[in-house]
Amino acid sequence: MDPAEVKALIENGLENADVKVFSDDNTHYAAVVIAAAFAGQRRIQRHQLVYRCLGSLMGNEIHAMSIRAHTPEEWRDLEQAS
Known part of the structure; x- marks a missing residue:
């Protein structure tokens, strides 16, 4: 599956998300997902939201x-620290 397809699935499932997806072999992926929907959630909850967007493809x-x-706020802080 092309990274652009994975990106579109995540964007469709998370409102106003900024998504970047990378893959060298189209089976193993790395995703950076920036979304206000993650506010107040632990890491595992955030990952579950992303997995839900991908459904049975996982x-x-x-x-x-x-x-x-x-x-978005966490991402800005990370970029400023770089």
């Missing part, structure tokens, strides 16, 4: 995914 077309999930 474990099938998508073998593995590394997720960095941040609120």
Whole structure:
């Protein structure tokens, strides 16, 4: 599955999310997801929201995914610290 397709699925499932998806082999992915929907949630809850967007593709077309999930405020702080 092309990273652009994975990106679109996450964007469709998380309102106003900024999503970047990378893959070298189209089965193992790394995603950076910035969304206000993550506010007040722990890391596992954020990952569950992303997995929900991908549904049954996880474990099938998508073998593995590394997720960095941040609120817009957290992302700004990370960028400023760089």
